[in-house]
Every structure is written in C-alpha cells, then in structure tokens.
Amino acid sequence: MSTIDWIILFGTLLFIVGYGVYKTRGSQNMSDYLKGDSSIRWWTVGLSVMATQASAITFLSTPGQAFEDGMRFIQFYFGLPIAMIIISVTFVPIYYRLKVYTAYEYLESRFDLKTRTLAAILFLIQRGLAAGITIYAPSIILSTILDWNLTLTNIIIGVLVIVYTVSGGTKAVSQTQKQQMAVMMGGMIIAAFVILKLLPEGVSFGNALDVAGHMGRLNVVTFDLEFSDRYNVWSGITGGLFLALSYFGTDQSQVQRYLSSRSVAQSRLGLMMNGLLKVPMQFLILFVGVLVFVFYQFYQPPVFFNEAVSQQVIQSEYAEEWQALESKHSANFEQKKEEVSALIQAAESGDQDKLEARKQQINKLSEEQAGIQEEVKSLITKAVPNAETKDTDYVFISFIMQNFPKGLIGLLLAVIFSAAMSSTASELNALGSTSVVDLYKRSFKPQASSLHYLNASRLFTLAWGVIAIIFATFASLADNLIEFVNIIGSIFYGTILGIFLVAFYLRFIQANAVFIAACIAEALVLYLFFTTDIGFLWFNVIGCVLVVFIASLLQLIIGSKPTAD
Missing domain, CATH: 1.20.120 (Four Helix Bundle (Hemerythrin (Met), subunit A))
Incomplete structure (x- = not known):
C-alpha cells in the first residue's frame, strides 16, 4: 500500500478511538457506564443498532457471497422490518417499565432465577464465540492480504476496541458507531461508483445489469420451498423473522443499544430506522459484490483469490x-x-x-x-x-488491493476495520454488562457499592476482550464467515426467543416448565444441527416452537402449582 493509504487507514481508526474516549470519559456509576446515562437520541440508537449488526464479516464476506451466489442472500433480511414492529410494540415498553439493565432481568421477575441464569449463559456462550469470530474474520484476511502476522492483527483490532469500550462503556460504543457507520456506508457507495468506472469503455450500467441478470446474479427473490435451501422467501420471512426477533429483542448486544436512549419513543424510532434502512444497506453491499462479478467477466480474475x-x-x-x-x-x-x-x-x-x-x-x-x-x-x-480451499471471503479485499487507486485502498480497509470495531465493541459491552448484572451482582456479590460494580463492569469487559482475542487467535476459518456467525446465532437464538415469547404471551406457563423445555429444545437443536442438513435459519423457528410447545405440554402435566427457585 502507498503512504497515503496507511495515513488514511490509521488516521481514521485513531480518530474513532480518540473520539470515543474523549466524549465518554468519566463514567461515575454503573448506570452511566451500562446505560449511557439514558441520554442517547433515536438516530444514534438507529445507527448503533445497524453498526452492531454490520460487522467486518458483512463487508468482507457479503460481496463474496454475491459474487458466488448472487443477490438471494438479501432474503435473509426480509423478516427484519416485521420484527422491528413487534419488538417496538411488545418488548421495548416492558424493558423500560421494569428499568432493567439487561433483557434477562425480566425473566427472573416473570419466572425465576434459574431461568434468568440459563438465558444469560446461553447468550454469553454464543455471543462470546461471535466476539472472537468478529475479530478473527477480518484479521485472517487482512493479515493475509497485508502480509501481517495473524496474532498481531487480532491483538491490534482487539486492543483498539477494548481501549474505548472499557473506558466509556455503552455511551462510548454508541458515539463511535456514528462515525463508523459514516465510514462504512460512504466507503461502500464510493466502491460501487469506482467499480462502474473500472468497467471497459462502452460497457454501461445497463449492460452490467444485463450481464449480471443473464448470468444468474440478480436472483433477489426465490419462491421455491426447500428446507435445505438457506435462502428463499419462506426461510427469510419465517426463519429470518425469528432470528431478528431473538437478536434485536433478546440479545443484550442489541438490547443495550436501545435501552440507553431517552425514552420508549426514542427507542422505537431507532428500531424503525433500522427496519427501514437495513435491507437497502445489505442490498447495496450485495450489489457491490455483483458489480465485482461483472468486472471479472471482462478482466481475468485470479484462479484462486487467496x-x-x-x-x-x-x-x-x-x-x-x-x-x-x-x-x-x-x-x-x-x-x-x-x-x-x-x-x-x-x-x-x-x-x-x-x-x-x-x-x-x-x-x-x-x-x-x-x-x-x-x-x-x-x-x-x-x-x-x-x-482453506474456499476463497469467497477473499474476493472483495483482493479486488480492492489489485484495482483501487491510492487513497481509496486505505479508505476501504478503514471500512473493514471500523466494522470489526463497531460490532466487537457492542459484543464486549453486552458481555460485560450481562456478566455483572445477571451473574456476578445477582448470584455472587449482591451487596456492594455502585463504584464496585462500575469497576467490575470494566474488568469483565476487559476480560471478555482478552478472551475474544485468544479465541480469535486459535479459531479456524469457516466456509463463509457471514454464514458462520449467523449459524452460531441460529443454534442458540431460537431457544432464547422461545423463553421470552412464553414470558410475554403465555402467562399460564410457569418457571419449571419453561426451564425444562428450554433445556430439551436446545439439546434437540444441537442434535439436528449435527445430524441433518436443515438450513440454519430454520433452527430459529425450530428452537422457538419447541420451547413453546414443550413448555405448554409440561405445564399441563405439572399443573399450576407455584414453582420454587
């Protein structure tokens, strides 16, 4: 890379980290640290929610997904706008009324401590794994492309995130994500225009669409009902809806984003902003991948992108x-x-x-x-x-490094690093708050000062950051990184969502029934995952339905006697 690329890359990253530390210095209590003193406006909430989901994997892997398989991955998000409406109407008012720090606090008031603890542990397992992957995914690709040491790259990304997340907590995460989203979306829009300019003279935008369409890369909607097919309208609206309900409604990395806003109305506006903009954003990123595919119909691609x-x-x-x-x-x-x-x-x-x-x-x-x-x-x-013999995740970054002009290479690398930092920061922030509020404060040290819990929150956030770096260092590359993250989520999210839906809507079901049902459902989901070829989105539906069905059945058998913790 040129000197100007290095300046743009590290200048952008250092500005974001410095801004986050400066704007949020001096948190004096646990409430300020975990909820950002409840002062964040709706547009910051919306951008923060979007940035949390838009990891580096999104910008590295999604264009490669479109290059290989076309636009049909967009169907994965078709259930998201519906989920935003349901969460805004049902979940948000309950969380605010109870003044909770985490989503799992509500489960104790509705059921009991063991159910709250189970949901919190399931979250910590899957989000802890995901935090490592969101560091590892860009690290292995960037270290390969830039000829950096993989462990060093993991540490650089991890330490940058830890600095401002441990320093400023939730507010630091939300504040920095505004800048990160600006860098990410600005970079992708510029990338689309640059690719169009790189096409041969005489090949217009319309010609590019003709090529992409006739070569099967504009397959936005697929109506075939195939349970082994990961992406079609039916899996997107059903499995995608359940995944979005669980992710945005019960995953603390997202719940913490909108619990830090000023009011229920501000949270709802932020979530609806995400519902309106998320699908177009993913469409843009996928379309960039399609344009890369068209480019390589006129200029010879490498036989292998890694x-x-x-x-x-x-x-x-x-x-x-x-x-x-x-x-x-x-x-x-x-x-x-x-x-x-x-x-x-x-x-x-x-x-x-x-x-x-x-x-x-x-x-x-x-x-x-x-x-x-x-x-x-x-x-x-x-x-x-x-x-690793699958090179899909290297398509976009390889294209950037070989074809983009000086300056823009640094900008696009800044996009990828910013995305890694934004999603990882939210995850570490949520892991730290859940560890303190749902486990440490509730079950191990219930009587301590606010300063003690503030320091504990910082220490747990730091510890999860170190764990994520260690996991990233010893992880191995999956076939497609964006799928891998969603697969991990789908294995656990259905069960967690089932617990919350029972809590919200099935008031006759009590603690023991839902706890046993959740344990059975999670075991069955894991069994199906390892023994069948069911598309991963369906596990969100299967896990959720199993919890609701088994809990209802068990409650009828157990009866309505009060349950003990």
Missing part, C-alpha cells in the same frame, strides 16, 4: 500442475469474455434467439470453470493440506 495460498502451491512440487490449471483458467476466461460481449450485443438488439444461444454457451463455460475450480481446490489440498 494469493498467500496460491504462492505456497507455486513454491511446492505441484507448481507445474498449478500452471497448467492457470492456463486452462485463462483459456476459459477468454472464451467466456467473447460470449459475454456477444450477449450484451444480443440484449441491446433484442434478438432473443441469439441471447438464448449466448446464455447457453456461457452456462457451459461456467460449468467448465467450476470444474477447473474443483481441480484447483484438490491441488491445494495436496500441496498445502491445512489450507
């Missing part, structure tokens, strides 16, 4: 086989490039017969390319046995 792994193969005894595959890849690309140009001419002339013929030929060449890619993966496995 350059570090490619170099390892080239330096091995399999170098000649690798060169042979690169030659096949180049020949395939040249043929397909000609067919794509012919497809554009056919689309402009309106000649449907020629258009269909070109599409068939492109499909044939794409299948041939897929075969070459499988050979590449097999060769990598032989040459570098421990290497």
Whole structure:
C-alpha cells in the first residue's frame, strides 16, 4: 500500500478511538457506564443498532457471497422490518417499565432465577464465540492480504476496541458507531461508483445489469420451498423473522443499544430506522459484490483469490500442475469474455434467439470453470493440506488491493476495520454488562457499592476482550464467515426467543416448565444441527416452537402449582 493509504487507514481508526474516549470519559456509576446515562437520541440508537449488526464479516464476506451466489442472500433480511414492529410494540415498553439493565432481568421477575441464569449463559456462550469470530474474520484476511502476522492483527483490532469500550462503556460504543457507520456506508457507495468506472469503455450500467441478470446474479427473490435451501422467501420471512426477533429483542448486544436512549419513543424510532434502512444497506453491499462479478467477466480474475495460498502451491512440487490449471483458467476466461460481449450485443438488439444461444454457451463455460475450480481446490489440498480451499471471503479485499487507486485502498480497509470495531465493541459491552448484572451482582456479590460494580463492569469487559482475542487467535476459518456467525446465532437464538415469547404471551406457563423445555429444545437443536442438513435459519423457528410447545405440554402435566427457585 502507498503512504497515503496507511495515513488514511490509521488516521481514521485513531480518530474513532480518540473520539470515543474523549466524549465518554468519566463514567461515575454503573448506570452511566451500562446505560449511557439514558441520554442517547433515536438516530444514534438507529445507527448503533445497524453498526452492531454490520460487522467486518458483512463487508468482507457479503460481496463474496454475491459474487458466488448472487443477490438471494438479501432474503435473509426480509423478516427484519416485521420484527422491528413487534419488538417496538411488545418488548421495548416492558424493558423500560421494569428499568432493567439487561433483557434477562425480566425473566427472573416473570419466572425465576434459574431461568434468568440459563438465558444469560446461553447468550454469553454464543455471543462470546461471535466476539472472537468478529475479530478473527477480518484479521485472517487482512493479515493475509497485508502480509501481517495473524496474532498481531487480532491483538491490534482487539486492543483498539477494548481501549474505548472499557473506558466509556455503552455511551462510548454508541458515539463511535456514528462515525463508523459514516465510514462504512460512504466507503461502500464510493466502491460501487469506482467499480462502474473500472468497467471497459462502452460497457454501461445497463449492460452490467444485463450481464449480471443473464448470468444468474440478480436472483433477489426465490419462491421455491426447500428446507435445505438457506435462502428463499419462506426461510427469510419465517426463519429470518425469528432470528431478528431473538437478536434485536433478546440479545443484550442489541438490547443495550436501545435501552440507553431517552425514552420508549426514542427507542422505537431507532428500531424503525433500522427496519427501514437495513435491507437497502445489505442490498447495496450485495450489489457491490455483483458489480465485482461483472468486472471479472471482462478482466481475468485470479484462479484462486487467496494469493498467500496460491504462492505456497507455486513454491511446492505441484507448481507445474498449478500452471497448467492457470492456463486452462485463462483459456476459459477468454472464451467466456467473447460470449459475454456477444450477449450484451444480443440484449441491446433484442434478438432473443441469439441471447438464448449466448446464455447457453456461457452456462457451459461456467460449468467448465467450476470444474477447473474443483481441480484447483484438490491441488491445494495436496500441496498445502491445512489450507482453506474456499476463497469467497477473499474476493472483495483482493479486488480492492489489485484495482483501487491510492487513497481509496486505505479508505476501504478503514471500512473493514471500523466494522470489526463497531460490532466487537457492542459484543464486549453486552458481555460485560450481562456478566455483572445477571451473574456476578445477582448470584455472587449482591451487596456492594455502585463504584464496585462500575469497576467490575470494566474488568469483565476487559476480560471478555482478552478472551475474544485468544479465541480469535486459535479459531479456524469457516466456509463463509457471514454464514458462520449467523449459524452460531441460529443454534442458540431460537431457544432464547422461545423463553421470552412464553414470558410475554403465555402467562399460564410457569418457571419449571419453561426451564425444562428450554433445556430439551436446545439439546434437540444441537442434535439436528449435527445430524441433518436443515438450513440454519430454520433452527430459529425450530428452537422457538419447541420451547413453546414443550413448555405448554409440561405445564399441563405439572399443573399450576407455584414453582420454587
């Protein structure tokens, strides 16, 4: 990278960290630290909620998802606006009326201590894992691209987040996320325009859409009902709705964002802002990935996007086989490039017969390319046995490093680092508050001063930050990082949501029934996850329905006798 790129990258990051520390210095009690003195306005809440969900994985992995599979991942978010309405009407007023620090405090008043503790522990497990992944995901890719040490990269991201999160708590997280969202969305909009400018002369935006559409990358909506299919309208509206209800309604990393606002109305406005803007935001990020796909129909892509792994193969005894595959890849690309140009001419002339013929030929060449890619993966496995053979997460960052002008490379890297910091900060803040409020203060040291709990909150936040860095250091790369994070959430979220829905809507069900039902449901979800190929979004529905059904059944068997803690 050039000097200007380094200046832009580190200048942006240091400004965000310094701003967060400066604006939120001097928290004097636990309430200020965990709830930001309840002074945050709705637009800050909305941006904070969006930034919490938009991790670095979103900006690294989502364009690669679109490059490989098209736009259909957007269906994952179709249930989110509905969830925002339900949470605004039901969840938010209850949390405010009870003046809770965490979502799980409500469960004790409704059920008992063991149910509150179970939900808190399930949250700590899945969010603790996710915090490590949100550090590890950008670290492994950035360390590869920039030739940095992976452990050092994990530590840099983790320490930057820990500094302002431990210093200023919830308010620091919310304040810095405004700047981070500005950097993230500004960077992606600029990226879209730059990619369009990089397309060959004579290839218009309309031509790009024609290419993407006829090559199956504008598949925004899929109506086929396939339970093994991860992304379709039905899984998005149902599984996506349940996931969004659980994530935004019961996950402390999100609940803490809107509990810090001035009032119920401000929280609701912030959530509705997220409901209105989240789908367009994800559409933009996916569309950037589609534009990268179109770009690589005219300019030859690498045979494998992870350059570090490619170099390892080239330096091995399999170098000649690798060169042979690169030659096949180049020949395939040249043929397909000609067919794509012919497809554009056919689309402009309106000649449907020629258009269909070109599409068939492109499909044939794409299948041939897929075969070459499988050979590449097999060769990598032989040459570098421990290497990850799926390179989707490297597509966008590789494209940036090879094609963007000086200055913009630093900006886009700042986008990725900012996203990593924003989501990780929210997670550490929530992990710290849940550890203190739901476990430490409630069950281990119930009588202590406000200053003691403030210091404990800082220490637990710091401890979770260190744990996240350690987990990131020893983690291994999944097939697709954005899917991996959502898979982890889906395994636990359904059970947690089921507990809350019983608490809100099924008043006849008591503590013992819901506690036993939650334990059984979580065990069944884990069993199905490891033994079936059910699409992960459905686990949100399955876990939730199992808790409600089993709890209802158990309550009928147990009867309505009062339950003991």
